[in-house]
Amino acid sequence: MSAAPPDVRLQDVILDARIRLEDLVDPQGLNELCKTFVALFGIPVRIYSIDGSLLVDSASENELCAYVNASADGRSACAAVVGGAKSREPGEAGDISHPCFTGAVYRIIALDYDGRRVGRLIIGPFVPSNVSGVPASLLAIHSSIDKARAQDLLDKMPRAKSQTVTRIAGHLKSALDLLLFSGHKAFVTSQMHLASVRESYRELEEKNARLQEAFDRLKELDRLKSSFLATVSHELRTPLTSIIGYSEMLSEGLAGDLKAEQLEFVRTIHEKGGQLLSLIVGLLDLGKLESGTMRMKLQIIGVGSVLREVVSTLTPAARKRGVKLSLDVAPGVADVRADSERLRQVFLNLVENAIKFTPADGEVALSARMAPPTDGASQTEDEGIALLAPTREQVEVHVADTGIGIPVRERIKVFDAFYQVDSSSTREYGGTGLGLSIVKRLVEGHGGTIRIQDNEPRGTVFVVTLPRPEPTMAEAPRVA
Amino acid sequence: MQINFAGREIGLKLVYYGPALSGKTSNLRSLHQLTSERSRGRLMTLETKDDRTLFFDMLPLTLRAEGEERASGGPPGMTLRIKIFTVPGQVLHSSTRRLVLQGADGVAFIADSQISETEHNAASFLDLRNNLKELGLAIKGLPLVIQFNKRDLDHVRSDAEIDALASRGREPVFKASAVRGDGVIETFFGLLHLAWTQLDREHQLAKMLGIRQEALLPMAARQLGLSKDVSVLLSSCVGGRLERRPQVSS
Numbered sequence: 098m099s100a101a102p103p104d105v106r107l108q109d110v111i112l113d114a115r116i117r118l119e120d121l122v123d124p125q126g127l128n129e130l131c132k133t134f135v136a137l138f139g140i141p142v143r144i145y146s147i148d149g150s151l152l153v154d155s156a157s158e159n160e161l162c163a164y165v166n167a168s169a170d171g172r173s174a175c176a177a178v179v180g181g182a183k184s185r186e187p188g189e190a191g192d193i194s195h196p197c198f199t200g201a202v203y204r205i206i207a208l209d210y211d212g213r214r215v216g217r218l219i220i221g222p223f224v225p226s227n228v229s230g231v232p233a234s235l236l237a238i239h240s241s242i243d244k245a246r247a248q249d250l251l252d253k254m255p256r257a258k259s260q261t262v263t264r265i266a267g268h269l270k271s272a273l274d275l276l277l278f279s280g281h282k283a284f285v286t287s288q289m290h291l292a293s294v295r296e297s298y299r300e301l302e303e304k305n306a307r308l309q310e311a312f313d314r315l316k317e318l319d320r321l322k323s324s325f326l327a328t329v330s331h332e333l334r335t336p337l338t339s340i341i342g343y344s345e346m347l348s349e350g351l352a353g354d355l356k357a358e359q360l361e362f363v364r365t366i367h368e369k370g371g372q373l374l375s376l377i378v379g380l381l382d383l384g385k386l387e388s389g390t391m392r393m394k395l396q397i398i399g400v401g402s403v404l405r406e407v408v409s410t411l412t413p414a415a416r417k418r419g420v421k422l423s424l425d426v427a428p429g430v431a432d433v434r435a436d437s438e439r440l441r442q443v444f445l446n447l448v449e450n451a452i453k454f455t456p457a458d459g460e461v462a463l464s465a466r467m468a469p470p471t472d473g474a475s476q477t478e479d480e481g482i483a484l485l486a487p488t489r490e491q492v493e494v495h496v497a498d499t500g501i502g503i504p505v506r507e508r509i510k511v512f513d514a515f516y517q518v519d520s521s522s523t524r525e526y527g528g529t530g531l532g533l534s535i536v537k538r539l540v541e542g543h544g545g546t547i548r549i550q551d552n553e554p555r556g557t558v559f560v561v562t563l564p565r566p567e568p569t570m571a572e573a574p575r576v577a
Numbered sequence: 578m579q580i581n582f583a584g585r586e587i588g589l590k591l592v593y594y595g596p597a598l599s600g601k602t603s604n605l606r607s608l609h610q611l612t613s614e615r616s617r618g619r620l621m622t623l624e625t626k627d628d629r630t631l632f633f634d635m636l637p638l639t640l641r642a643e644g645e646e647r648a649s650g651g652p653p654g655m656t657l658r659i660k661i662f663t664v665p666g667q668v669l670h671s672s673t674r675r676l677v678l679q680g681a682d683g684v685a686f687i688a689d690s691q692i693s694e695t696e697h698n699a700a701s702f703l704d705l706r707n708n709l710k711e712l713g714l715a716i717k718g719l720p721l722v723i724q725f726n727k728r729d730l731d732h733v734r735s736d737a738e739i740d741a742l743a744s745r746g747r748e749p750v751f752k753a754s755a756v757r758g759d760g761v762i763e764t765f766f767g768l769l770h771l772a773w774t775q776l777d778r779e780h781q782l783a784k785m786l787g788i789r790q791e792a793l794l795p796m797a798a799r800q801l802g803l804s805k806d807v808s809v810l811l812s813s814c815v816g817g818r819l820e821r822r823p824q825v826s827s
Binding site: 211212281285286289293296297 | 618619621623632633635637639656658672673675676
């Protein structure tokens, strides 16, 4: 997949941005900076942007200028000088003097950044140190100008050597340059940041799209697999039913008496047929559970009654193997919302397994009690926990055996379909490896969990938790 | 590249690429130190706390090229604005690398000479190739020089090994110790030479702006305040091809 071209404007920002003084420097701050210069050196400072607009004006009219401006001729002469200073370009050298008829001068200094001109600095008016008397040009402005008064006011104007002003200007320029650089850097950083985020977002979007595509494809494959499994299982079951039925009829002598050896063979056929059928039923169940098409008839039932039924069904098998089977349902075990048939299947499977893997004289103990939730949710963070905690208790059923146990590292895998801890156990103990994966899915289908613990001193405990039905307003008892 | 004929400006973008901590920023720092204040701008570094480059570093160099009279009659010469960027080397900054790489006129690949860094060099080069591809560029057409940096350290690939490796490749290879300032100018000039040669070929700069290709590098060296002759700078490269090198002046 080819990438969309990254943001083109970023290129301009980092490569060829026309830096504008007014964009990068805060005008208020710049004004304050210039005021400190005026306070230090007593010479007015103005800053113009490259397009000629005034950004900072720290100048206030001095007395000589006010005196000159009192006459109309003086005003127009002054305006001509100031206008000239404003519009004069500091040239290639970047530093020129602009004289005033009063004998004072303006210094016009270029502000450059990144090799380009960004504005102008006008320092003045100030009186150069070599000017002492009132120049003739000042007296010529108007007949009303009094020489003594003019001399008096000229002496009050800021006075500076040309080199001093050059140094002051250099200092102000480097302070401004630093401000511009800092502003520029922050600007570039923010633009780069934005562009990076956009680019990362674009990359993630692409990856997401690819993942979604793969996910959709897998989901479709999974659906096909489940449907194939269901079809094949169904097709297998039909002839198998005939095999089981006919072998049963044979073994019951419906087609005449059989010799002992023949009877044994036919019973083996019948028994293995039954095993095959339960495997196929298991596969069908698994397919339904995986595809989410398993229908559960949920109703409020007591776990105790299901467990009692399981125990009574399996007591003969346990007795046959010399295994003690016990049941202990604690008082106060709440009802659960479950499909009783499926729940029975869960515990039949677990208890059957436990009996199978427990040697003679061993014990399989079933117990049920209420327990706090085990989902890891922090109880202190939950709001209203004082009210909700009691309702979040769940029913916990333990199926404990004293059998061979399951190593810790195998405890998650045993719930995978077709997995057996030790493949040799399939031959020794029989089974398809489907049971526990079905059990897990059935338990989860009820909103519950299943986990494995050690049984001291030996054996395994399967712990099944089933949630209590959530209380609803309708079901909560009303206080009259 | 950005050409502004009216403003008589050319903007050139050179990118220093390479694995994390190979010395890209050190190259820029040294370049900054070794060049004259008149032509260089401030070195802009955007770093994280641990001294690693976050987005990029950027060193601007501004050169004034006085050209010859052109047939078209316009004023000769122009301003050459070179911006040298480094990319962040860490793996996770791939998108930033791609952004910085965009529009590059040439790339200097800064490799770490330490033998232990061989894999990182290779991985970063593949990353460069990949990112160029994503940007729709082929590495083949890009002016590219390689620098083996950190020659001052122990456990580095020997000169003979580098010479042998360089002789097999297309790219000019420079040896450097950026922190000491060795080989930094040479690498930059090697890249500038390749980049300018390519741009001149593509945009007829000699004809349009009156800047002769052979005159550009000596002019750049002069303005950057370098004492070494350009031909000496370029001749320090091993392997590869620096097409149309200026004649060594006697």
